[in-house]
Amino acid sequence: MVKLDIVILIILPLLSALLWYMAGYVEKVRNSKWRILWLAPAMICFALVYVSGVEKLMLPAYLGAALLAIGLFRPDKKTRRTASAVSCVLVLISLPLCLFSKSYRSIDYVKDFNEGFESMKAHYVLAEHKQIDWDGLYEKYLPEFEAANKSHDKVANEIAWYKFCAEFHDLHVNFGSDEKTRDAAYARTSGNDYGLVICTLADGRTVAVETDKSLEEKGISNGTEIIKWNGMTPVEADELSEMKQIFTFADADNEKFFEGYFAAGTGGESVEVIIKDDSGAEKKVTLNKLSDNYYERAKEAYKKILRGMDVGHMTITKINDTTACLRIKTMSFDSISEKDKHQKMKEELRGQILDVKKQGIKDIIIDIRENNGGSGTMVKAIGELFAPEGEYYYVTDAYFDHDKKCYISEGDGRWKSAGDVTVSGENILGDEGRIVLLVGCDSVSAADHLTKLMSGFENTTVMGFTGPSGSAQGVSPIELKSGMFSYSSSLMLNQDGTIYIDCGTDMQADDSAEVIVPFDENAMHEIFDEGNDYLMYKAVEYLSDLER
Amino acid sequence: MKNLIKAQLYQISRTRVYYLVFFTMLLLTMLFGAVEWLNGADNLEEWQRLTASDFATRMDTVVTFAMMGIGFFAAFFCADDFGDKTINHEIMSGRLRKQAYFARASVSIVLCTVFGLLMMFTTLGVSAFLTGWGDSVPFSAVAARILLLTFPLIRLTCLFVMIAYFFKRTGISFLAYYGLIALVGILKAADDDSGVLTLFSTINTLLKYKEWHIFGLESPVEIVYTPMPESGFIVRCIFVSLAVGAIYLMIGYNYFHGDDLE
Numbered sequence: 001m002v003k004l005d006i007v008i009l010i011i012l013p014l015l016s017a018l019l020w021y022m023a024g025y026v027e028k029v030r031n032s033k034w035r036i037l038w039l040a041p042a043m044i045c046f047a048l049v050y051v052s053g054v055e056k057l058m059l060p061a062y063l064g065a066a067l068l069a070i071g072l073f074r075p076d077k078k079t080r081r082t083a084s085a086v087s088c089v090l091v092l093i094s095l096p097l098c099l100f101s102k103s104y105r106s107i108d109y110v111k112d113f114n115e116g117f118e119s120m121k122a123h124y125v126l127a128e129h130k131q132i133d134w135d136g137l138y139e140k141y142l143p144e145f146e147a148a149n150k151s152h153d154k155v156a157n158e159i160a161w162y163k164f165c166a167e168f169h170d171l172h173v174n175f176g177s178d179e180k181t182r183d184a185a186y187a188r189t190s191g192n193d194y195g196l197v198i199c200t201l202a203d204g205r206t207v208a209v210e211t212d213k214s215l216e217e218k219g220i221s222n223g224t225e226i227i228k229w230n231g232m233t234p235v236e237a238d239e240l241s242e243m244k245q246i247f248t249f250a251d252a253d254n255e256k257f258f259e260g261y262f263a264a265g266t267g268g269e270s271v272e273v274i275i276k277d278d279s280g281a282e283k284k285v286t287l288n289k290l291s292d293n294y295y296e297r298a299k300e301a302y303k304k305i306l307r308g309m310d311v312g313h314m315t316i317t318k319i320n321d322t323t324a325c326l327r328i329k330t331m332s333f334d335s336i337s338e339k340d341k342h343q344k345m346k347e348e349l350r351g352q353i354l355d356v357k358k359q360g361i362k363d364i365i366i367d368i369r370e371n372n373g374g375s376g377t378m379v380k381a382i383g384e385l386f387a388p389e390g391e392y393y394y395v396t397d398a399y400f401d402h403d404k405k406c407y408i409s410e411g412d413g414r415w416k417s418a419g420d421v422t423v424s425g426e427n428i429l430g431d432e433g434r435i436v437l438l439v440g441c442d443s444v445s446a447a448d449h450l451t452k453l454m455s456g457f458e459n460t461t462v463m464g465f466t467g468p469s470g471s472a473q474g475v476s477p478i479e480l481k482s483g484m485f486s487y488s489s490s491l492m493l494n495q496d497g498t499i500y501i502d503c504g505t506d507m508q509a510d511d512s513a514e515v516i517v518p519f520d521e522n523a524m525h526e527i528f529d530e531g532n533d534y535l536m537y538k539a540v541e542y543l544s545d546l547e548r
Numbered sequence: 549m550k551n552l553i554k555a556q557l558y559q560i561s562r563t564r565v566y567y568l569v570f571f572t573m574l575l576l577t578m579l580f581g582a583v584e585w586l587n588g589a590d591n592l593e594e595w596q597r598l599t600a601s602d603f604a605t606r607m608d609t610v611v612t613f614a615m616m617g618i619g620f621f622a623a624f625f626c627a628d629d630f631g632d633k634t635i636n637h638e639i640m641s642g643r644l645r646k647q648a649y650f651a652r653a654s655v656s657i658v659l660c661t662v663f664g665l666l667m668m669f670t671t672l673g674v675s676a677f678l679t680g681w682g683d684s685v686p687f688s689a690v691a692a693r694i695l696l697l698t699f700p701l702i703r704l705t706c707l708f709v710m711i712a713y714f715f716k717r718t719g720i721s722f723l724a725y726y727g728l729i730a731l732v733g734i735l736k737a738a739d740d741d742s743g744v745l746t747l748f749s750t751i752n753t754l755l756k757y758k759e760w761h762i763f764g765l766e767s768p769v770e771i772v773y774t775p776m777p778e779s780g781f782i783v784r785c786i787f788v789s790l791a792v793g794a795i796y797l798m799i800g801y802n803y804f805h806g807d808d809l810e
Contacts, residue, residue: 050737053738053739053740054740069799073802402683418764421765
């Protein structure tokens, strides 16, 4: 687009000069067809604008091109030459405007927000369930988008969207432009890096993790208890973090797990921290800012806590003689599987499971940590394979009224249903086999489905530091100028017509882990000091201790 | 001017080749309308069947053919009389250039626009007859959108009238349609938020229904269409199409008026 604007700015003065010359020439070599020449600049400019799109700062140049058409109507030399001169000046006015104005080729973020907002307001299926105050949200966020628009700040626009999306406590409400802008947005909101991240242990103590080596001389290492951060408890300091506002959880328990996590980004050039030293005594230390990007350190700690087994998608890895791990990184297999409802994938997986069973494997750990969701039919196929014999309820499709073009509410939080979806168990592991499903708060959407489905199986235990995300409706994206915006758009129900999994105003999602592994000192040490997969270890331990 | 218009209409009604082109184009649109039925739509389950209301949401090919017809008729209505010097005789016998120009332009605008709309409605009619209307979009919304096409079709006809008066040759004027389509095919258009910057973006916005998808685990994907375009766009479509059409006519007339004076 910019290149084409440059072409316009170069070509129009050249055409003006040419027409200046032609104004004299056509008086000598007379032919009425010459007049069409004066339409050429407008036609060329129009063709270029057709490709590049209209840019308001180029308006003088467009006007200049149109002005030359006067030569068609007033075929005298003086008028034509005047038009050429004025056109040239107009084109030259556009040049500095485009060069020095920040608004050149900028996106109208307010218009984008309005488009996304109106679309969501019309189609968001959880509006009633979550009691969304659309007017209140619009009033709250419009100024943020207006400010981003005024300063033509792409990152500010990204932050405004993240904050807006976080209001819904639905991990299906997302906005994203590109990785660079996303990182910039998180970096800007995260605050300063003082060399540590604060985590809350299961017993309520807040401790340092992911600590920088430079803090060792001040007596801070992984596991050092942080009592106060700049005069506040870490949980209180958390509230000062802008990054906390853009981080969203659909379930209150998941949110609680990360209490205090954002605190270590708050503060100025230095912060005063009260820690508990090795002797158990409280000690005040001053920490200086290491950089102004807490996000990088927080991201690293987040990954370490939540990451799943680092092997390929849909691979089965032997953990010990009787246990293997099936790693499912996302709920999609390949581009054709959706067409056959993942039946070929199921056959392939069945073959793999039967192979490892021949090698003595009895139990399977299905690792869906960091699983960002995908296809419901894949969930169904996996469920069918591992379910004990018999029929198990999965989900209920909501009824969509063709005439009214909407789902039908039956009041009291219930919706009209179209039909139940069930799975017929194959019991591939046999009666002795047991399954542990490993989840994390970033097991989203179809991973939530699998959790909910398999938690109904007698042979399966769901395990994690927390439950899965708690966001399970069908999602659709819309493309905005500044990025992709997606939200829950297709309704999934329980058998009684209530909303499937997603939380209402109480922030209690309807899927959880049966066994919550406490994030204690031991877990913290194994994860941050030893780099071990603590949850996997606990899952294996659970299976070996299980009475059969 | 009334007599000139009558003369034009008489001439058109007596030219066999126009009927031939008209009915050929109409037959083509009927085939477009029947395409789903010919593909075996009647053998499909009801929810799988593409009905006329589905067809209405993807009629851009039909409009391309309608544009070709408009290009043909406008070129012949306006430029054919240059070939046998009829237009020269008109002017020599005391008719004003303004009358000669606007008589042909008005006849072209009315007939070409009616022709374009007829093509669209014929396709739909055939499709509805063979596959039923369906429930994707209501007929009233489709009819309203097609009727709104009147304005971009007027804009298009005015463009061809202008071109016809530039070239004064039917063949070359008609070829301009292919030039235009080739140019649009080669150049990738930028997003046009207003929807009225070009003729093609106006037609595209009118014929493209905003859509929304919903799905269930075991129920098919439903496409939910927004029946009517935004009111702001409708107003822009009418005013801009008429204004640009008027500019084309003005340029064409100005050129014709001063033509052969130098």
